[in-house]
Amino acid sequence: MARIELRDCTVRIKDGLGAHPDVYPCVAVGNKTLTPGKTAVEAGDTGCKVSSVSIPPAAGGNTEKIPIGTRFTIDGETDAAAVHVVTGRTQSGAGTNAKQSVSLDATVPGAPTGGNFTLTWGGKTTANIAFDASTTDVKAALVAMDDGYTTDDWAVTGVAGAWVVEFKGALGAAPRALLVGDGAGLTGGAGLVNTVTVATTVAGAVAASSAVTTAITFSPALGAGSYSTDADITFLPQQLEVKIGEGNITYTEHNEYNYLLDRDNLDTVKEGKEVPMDVKWDSVYEHITTGTSENISPMDALKGIGAAAEWVSYASDPCEPYAVAIEVEHVPPCGTSQGETTLFPDFRSEQREVNFKDATISVTGKCNVTEPIVTRVS
Numbered sequence: 001m002a003r004i005e006l007r008d009c010t011v012r013i014k015d016g017l018g019a020h021p022d023v024y025p026c027v028a029v030g031n032k033t034l035t036p037g038k039t040a041v042e043a044g045d046t047g048c049k050v051s052s053v054s055i056p057p058a059a060g061g062n063t064e065k066i067p068i069g070t071r072f073t074i075d076g077e078t079d080a081a082a083v084h085v086v087t088g089r090t091q092s093g094a095g096t097n098a099k100q101s102v103s104l105d106a107t108v109p110g111a112p113t114g115g116n117f118t119l120t121w122g123g124k125t126t127a128n129i130a131f132d133a134s135t136t137d138v139k140a141a142l143v144a145m146d147d148g149y150t151t152d153d154w155a156v157t158g159v160a161g162a163w164v165v166e167f168k169g170a171l172g173a174a175p176r177a178l179l180v181g182d183g184a185g186l187t188g189g190a191g192l193v194n195t196v197t198v199a200t201t202v203a204g205a206v207a208a209s210s211a212v213t214t215a216i217t218f219s220p221a222l223g224a225g226s227y228s229t230d231a232d233i234t235f236l237p238q239q240l241e242v243k244i245g246e247g248n249i250t251y252t253e254h255n256e257y258n259y260l261l262d263r264d265n266l267d268t269v270k271e272g273k274e275v276p277m278d279v280k281w282d283s284v285y286e287h288i289t290t291g292t293s294e295n296i297s298p299m300d301a302l303k304g305i306g307a308a309a310e311w312v313s314y315a316s317d318p319c320e321p322y323a324v325a326i327e328v329e330h331v332p333p334c335g336t337s338q339g340e341t342t343l344f345p346d347f348r349s350e351q352r353e354v355n356f357k358d359a360t361i362s363v364t365g366k367c368n369v370t371e372p373i374v375t376r377v378s
């Protein structure tokens with residue numbers, strides 16, 4: 001290992017957004033103001049509005065909101081290295097009511113002209129519903145099911161033969177199983193197969209414990225490229241870059257072994273318990289940047305408070321205490337040695353000391369891993 005001076009390094013404190021791609025894949029759907037294929041930003045293309053950002057539930061069923069300042073890339077952009085920054089967001093945590101269409105198939109030689117049908121949901125079945133029932137009559141049949149739900153829990157819109165059932169009230173803000181229709185009692189033209197078709201028109205969604213991001217604005221505007229309607233966007237970690245003047249970062253790896261004896265003589269060795277890696281950071285820093293406008297201090301980032309209150313924990317388990325990653329990028333001042341990046345993942349600071357007189361910070365803690373991730377560049 002070559003000698004590394006921290007003054008030749010950039011130290012980054014990074015959160016966990018994007019660190020676990022199976023948790024945070026997102027799909028942007030909507031109006032991208034820069035027309036695909038343009039080679040330059042034209043008048044009016046000062047930003048990009050994404051009408052919907054859908055984030056799958058994270059581990060444990062939680063759903064993350066997108067913090068201001070989040071960086072991301074988007075598939076289809078000609079400049080694959082282009083990075084955009086979220087400058088604004090629209091949030092909603094109210095949840096969505098499920099809606100289902102109920103239609104009587106109008107197959108040749110015609111739609112049903114008489115008879116009735118039934119709907120079943122939650123193991124309960126309605127009384128017969130006339131083929132040309134009004135929305136009021138369909139709702140009354142649903143309410144009359146002996147399932148414990150009342151008139152406030154159902155809504156029916158549409159027209160006879162093409163109704164839309166909304167699950168609301170106590171049934172609202174959640175995904176709902178499909179109603180099951182039975183059209184055996186319908187009558188109509190010769191040869192008509194009378195069926196009742198039910199389909200989801202709006203998938204219900206549970207109200208989030210914290211607001212869910214439904215739209216974002218960002219800069220710079222999208223560059224030239226070919227964008228699909230559902231263009232995958234990849235969120236990158238939020239980060240704080242610290243340029244070091246003087247200082248050092250040290251880490252200690254531990255291995256625990258059990259030495260077993262045979263008749264009081266050394267015999268064999270077995271692996272003992274895994275021990276987390278110790279990390280210590282002492283430095284005087286020259287300047288701090290985030291790449292965006294947030295006023296974040298290293299202490300904010302390490303503790304997830306203040307301007308870093310919305311940082312996403314690096315831990316894959318949201319029930320674990322808040323964690324970050326520390327990345328040290330060494331760029332040698334000459335070409336005689338290799339560049340090197342050392343990542344200390346899943347780091348939790350256990351002691352933090354600030355010395356105003358000496359303008360130093362000292363941070364000690366542990367990573368929930370046994371060794372760092374080192375990448376060398378020739």
